[in-house]
Amino acid sequence: MKSISTYFFLLMFVTGCIAQNPAQKTTKVKTFDIETFEKNKNHLNEYFFISKDSSIIEQRKRQFGYYEIIKPKDSYFQTRNSYFENGNLKSTVQDFPNDFLAGIMKEYDEQGHLIKETDYDAPYTFTWEDILKLIKDRKLDMDAYGFRITRGSSEKGTSWSITYNKSEKDMLLGIILIDGITGKIIKEFDQPYPSEE
Secondary structure, eight states: OHHHHHHHHHHHHHHHHHHTOOOOOOOOOOBOOHHHHHHHOOTTSEEEEEOTTSOEEEEEEETTEEEEEEEOTTOSOEEEEEEOTTSBEEEEEEEETTTEEEEEEEEEOTTSOEEEEEETTTTOSSOHHHHHHHHHHTTOOTTSTTOEEEEEEETTEEEEEEEEEEETTTTEEEEEEEETTTOOEEEEEEEEOOOOO
16 A cells, blocks of 8 residues: 555656646737727728827738837837737837838747847947937937938948938038948038929
8 A cells, every 4th residue: 555655646746747847938029909900990991099108109901911100209210010910010120210220120920939130230330329419419400301311231331321401592401421330421412402393
């Protein structure tokens, strides 16, 4: 009888140990609230609202999923999220509205597993903060007509470009080209306002 109870105790102990194996770690990714969107969308399949932290949220239904832009209050950047039809996050990235992508873009499969990361800031040692300082030092108006910041990197080089309203009277835009590595001004020139046709 003693050997049966010893055997039973060992069996319970081994079974208990097996049950305590740690579960695989999974990262919880953001999901799209389809139900709330469906209740609030307009006739164009869009829903706009302001979140509790005063961010402006734009959501849209696309052919193969959902799309969201989050514009935090007092930020130069916005976040663009793309979602699968099941509501799981497909990709997320920050951008300077309509001009360039910034930070690390993360892409996921339909089950929520991270499959790719792309660092859009990597080639630029002359950073966004350096560009912002240059803009402030030159007292450029970021809200004026024609203002844009773009950047590009290829085998030919890495650079920033700032377009600003130089003269409303003369209808001129100023353009500054900046080396994206050293911060050296490559070129400055003027350009007339684009003709409106």
